[in-house]
Amino acid sequence: MESIKEIFKIGYGPSSSHTMGPALASQIFLTKNPNASSYKCILYGSLALTGKGHLTDYIIKKTFQERPIEIVFDYDKVYKYHPNALKFFAYDQKKNLLDEWLVFSVGGGSLKELNEDRKTFDKSIYPHYKMNEILAYTASNKLNLAEYVLKYEKEDLLTYLKDILQQMQKTINQGLIAEGILPGGLNVKRKAHILYQEYLKNPLIENQIYAYALATSEENASGNLVVTAPTCGSCGVLPAVLFALKKQNQISDERLLEALMIAGLIGNLAKTNASISGAEVGCQGEVGVACSMAAAAVCYLNGGSNEEIEYAAEIALEHHLGMTCDPVDGLVQIPCIERNAIAAIEAYNVAHYAKLAGSLHNITLDSVLEVMKETGKDLHTKYRETSTGGLALHKRT
Ligand code: SF4
Incomplete structure (x- = not known):
């Protein structure tokens, strides 16, 4: 198990999975692609269905600040791995794709990539799981x-x-x-x-x-x-x-x-x-x-x-x-x-x-x-x- 610090995080409400997680994912993608001309983010599953009420689109736009980002709500596709999926895209001036990243906001503000093991966390510090x-x-x-x-x-x-x-x-x-x-x-x-x-x-x-x-x-x-x-x-x-x-x-x-x-x-x-x-x-x-x-x-x-x-x-x-x-x-x-x-x-x-x-x-x-x-x-x-x-x-x- 990871540190209990991962359970207690200070952040803005109203939802750790729908605001804190997506805000963190936006920051990571932005840090990786600081010079792109435009960005897109597709919200899937629960992030699409309750994203408006939970302020998911608001927090992503806020994290990208002045940079142009299109937010798309895909109400139909649901990933089996976890229902809170979001996919980022970065484009150059000619709309060529520079980078893309599928990531999951798995609760409590934590992120995982597709099929990443949910039990064997990278940062495990406890020898016991039960x-x-x-x-x-x-x-x-x-x-x-x-x-x-x-x-x-x-x-x-x-x-x-x-x-x-x-x-x-x-x-x-x-x-x-x-x-x-x-x-x-x-x-x-x-x-x-x-x-x-x-x-x-x-x-x-x-x-x-x-x-x-x-x-x-x-x-x-x-x-x-x-x-x-x-x-x-x-x-x-x-x-x-x-x-x-x-x-x-x-x-x-x-x-x-x-x-x-x-x-x-x-x-x-x-x-x-x-x-x-x-x-x-x-x-x-x-x-x-x-x-x-x-x-x-x-x-x-x-x-x-x-x-x-x-x-x-x-x-x-x-x-x-x-x-x-x-x-x-x-x-x-x-x-x-x-x-x-x-x-x-x-x-x-x-x-x-x-x-x-x-x-x-x-x-x-x-x-x-x-x-x-x-x-x-x-x-x-x-x-x-x-x-x-x-x-x-x-x-x-
Ligand atoms: S799990 Fe659903 S019902 Fe329970 S506090 Fe969160 S949003 Fe509300």
Whole structure:
């Protein structure tokens, strides 16, 4: 597995696969072909179908700045390797082709080329790929999961994660004071500030978690800076529980960093063994995985053992299996924003449940990840970030 830094990235919303990935791909292609006279980019599959709502064309044009680039939406062709494909072309003055590049935005802002192995990443730094292997290793070496992460990551991890926590906090703060209607035309009203006022009147942790999750997800829907956790669409879940618990239980920054590492490890396992892309496996891979990461982090903060943490991560994901991705108008707003708030509360409750119920359970996290991948393959394409079915067809007029 790669570094957990690949799970947590700071970038502009609303979608890690539809904005952050394509922006990175545009930069790479531009760096390779700085002197071309014109460019073209074809968007395929989910990038074509929800690219407008997710601002894919906007971000590509923005990255190419003043350079002429034609964006084509191909709604029919879908690559088997991954549904988020984009192909760049560079031309000289006489329209001769200079270069072309087919690339896939596979979730969380990461890129892959056609048929590139999704498991054996170039930058693998962990020797284990499965949670069961990690649990066996940590048991025989008497390590907790945060110590395990620190053993394999580079020294700069703590500095990197401190910046991540800082950005998460900034995004929450901004989202709590912002008011008005979100962009995109759906007329969705920001609600985080309303829920926050409720929390101030009635300081229950549940009210605080709702307010924080909405704050982050509304910032994402506005195209502002967020942290992927593991994606932009699901970025509200983890920060909500981390910062609510920090405030309620006076948790030190050091413990919070350790909880973040554990969440990153769970996200990494999901990305390596299944997928964190809504276009590939539906929302179970985005909000489902975010809930699993958050439940693991909360379980750790509640004093959970490695086995209890695995149980918390497993239950949280198990009960999101099959969850579809059908955003209305291709915007990351309905059902995405409220789904983050509900998943955050679920993560908080699941962590409590896992400690109460003990770690003995029949289904492992590794099994649930396998099932999530299989279920994702079986989901009809209309439920995989194409906005051609489900809630996307039930817009109130
Ligand atoms: S429904 Fe879930 S996976 Fe789909 S865009 Fe919204 S948050 Fe992302």
